[in-house]
Amino acid sequence: MSSSKIYAVDDIETTLLKSNPPSLLIICLGRVTTSGWSNGELSQYVYLTPPADGIQEFDFTATRPVAGSIVLPVLRPIRAEAVLDGIDLANYWGPGLPLRGVRVFAVSNSKTVSFDATSKMHNLATGQGVAAGPSRTMDAMPAPSFETDIKPLFRKKDINAMKAVAGWRLDVYEDVKANIEGIGGEIRAGSMPCDGPWPQSDIDLFDKWIKGGMQA
Ligand code: HEM
Incomplete structure (x- = not known):
């Protein structure tokens, strides 16, 4: 079985899971160009020095259809998720270096979710603002x-x-x-x-x- 980057990434959703320390759940939707792909995965980049923009990058990969199998040439949705376990958002890259977003690469494009100054995730990452604390969405449900x-x-x-x-x-x-x-x-x-x-x-x-x- 071989794993390759998928065709396109469409959407990224990030949720801070209620745990101590918190974990970040990243759910990603994309498309492949034929039937038969499976096991969508987000493979996390490992950096020697923290990226200047503070954004953690991933490749969206999946297992190709088995060689010689019959596949239909249709765009199909595929999904992958990753969990950044037990992270300290405010000091993700090192002391005082917060996680500023998530970027996912596919063959034809990439998508970025930035935890910009107005987002709840930013407040959580920097420890500022009223929303600081466990994720509300997960709490409410x-x-x-x-x-x-x-x-x-x-x-x-x-x-x-x-x-x-x-x-x-x-x-x-x-x-x-x-x-x-x-x-x-x-x-x-x-x-x-x-x-x-x-x-x-x-x-x-x-x-x-x-x-x-x-x-x-
Ligand atoms: C470990 C997970 C599963 C495996 C390995 C598996 C495997 C299979 C296999 C080998 C067949 C017979 C061959 C075929 O018709 O494709 C089959 C039939 C079927 N499976 Fe699953 N399956 C799994 C989970 C599920 C789940 C979660 C659902 C529903 C949500 C489901 C619904 C069906 C249905 C409706 C059929 C009959 C298809 C038909 O003959 O029209 N399966 N499955």
């Missing part, structure tokens, strides 16, 4: 639970198909938890369910459930 939020996303046909094909049940918490890497991977890549990918909002909810510790 209780972690999703399997019974209320996740199980209803699976249709009868999904449950039946995967019970027949794989022997585990998408409507059983322990089964989903035990196969979470595969299931998450398929859903994000849009290769499962086989009759069409989930809407992005459902994929986001599923990921939020994982990040929230997979509550029952």
